[in-house]
Amino acid sequence: MEVHFIINPYAGNGQGIKRWRQFEQQLAIPYQSHLTKYEGHTLLLANELAGRATKENPVCLIAIGGDGTIHEVLNGAIHFKNVYLGAVSAGSGNDFARGYQAFKTSKQVEQFINTVKSSSHDCGVVKQGGTTKYFINNFGVGFDALVARIANRSSLKRSLNKWKLGKLSYPYYVIHALFTYKPFKLTISCEGKIKQYQNVWFVTASNQPYFGGGMKLSPNSITSDGQFELTVVSNLSKWKLLFLFGTVFLGKHTLLKEVEQFAATYAQLMFEEPVMAHADGETQKLVTGQNKIQITVQKKAWNLAK
Structure with missing residues (x-):
């Protein structure tokens, strides 16, 4: 088996390279390491390395970085067989490690090889x-995507990352964005039914419970059940939204009448105005004319190295 470490040296304000140095000193197995050098490089590396995999010679790709790093590794390797994906947490939020399982020591990597x-596990499409x-x-549209974009670009997050407290920037920027964000109209076509929502703060499709650095947004999500959970938050005041984010760490927000959550294997989201979206915390702005999003699930699409 080929073992490749894909390291994002900039993850967690330098935590990526620090974690790699720790692993590098202790590894007693053959491996190759690859430092990412620019945005999108992780995806290209994963695609190239996964393409080497055969039944006789499988490939294990271990991402050292944050949720965005493992997101790019997945997107690069998803179409190849005989590939195992693993992760070493070195970001600010590290929700992947909460919903799945990440390597904590080099001994665990060696145990997997043996x-x-x-x-x-499933992945969303x-x-x-x-x-x-x-x-x-998870994949989200609306307020959570805007907060992720602001937080990812903030100097505060970089400063907190130095003390391994980067996840605290998310609640701060929830308050920061609260007073400028404009809720939107949303139509969801799902399982043959059409639902319309007014004053939507955000809609998120989840493949595992956690997002935003430990918030338990989707408590019932299971990573291998062949479906995702949609969470729609609408028609609530700004102050009640703050209360929602205060309860979401415990998963109690689902008791609020303004929070609707349901499981699906397919959903189409339709918007009237440009909105912000994110996939695993990586953000993009959806412009006018691109107002339809289809979400499906690919069952047991990838293998987690444990």
Whole structure:
């Protein structure tokens, strides 16, 4: 088996390279390491390395970075067989490690190589504007995407990352964005039914419970059940939204009448205005004319190295 470490040296304000140095000193197995050098490089590396995999010579790709790093590895490797994906958490939010399982020590990596113990998991598939993307944790549209974009670009997050407290920037920027954000109208076509929502703050498709650095947004999500959970938050005041984010760490927000949550295997989201979207925390702005998003699930699409 080929073992490749894909390291994002900039993750967690330098935590990526620090974590790699720790692993590098202790590894006692053959491996190759690859430092990412620019945005999108992780995806290209994963695609190239996964393409080497055969039944006789499988490939294990271990991402060292945050949720965005493992997101790119998944998107690069998703179409190849005989590939195992793993992660070493070195970002600010690290929700992947909460919903799945990440390597904490080099000994755990060596144990995997000896046993090849793994589990198969679903991924979400998003089609929009002629493009297809895959998500491993969650895909969101609206307020949560805007907060993720602001937080990812903030100097505060970089400063907190130095103390391994980067996840605290998310609640701060929830308040920061609260007073400028404009809720939107949303139509969801799902399982043969059409639902319309007014004053929507955000809609999120989840493949696992956590997002935003430990918020338990979708408590019932299971990573291998062949479906995702949609969470729609609408028609509530700004102050009640703050209360929602205060309860979401415990998963109690689902008791609010303004929060609707249901499972699906297919959903089409339709908007009237440009909105912000994110996949595993990686953000993009959906422009006018690209107002339809299709979300499906690809069952047991990838193998987690354990």
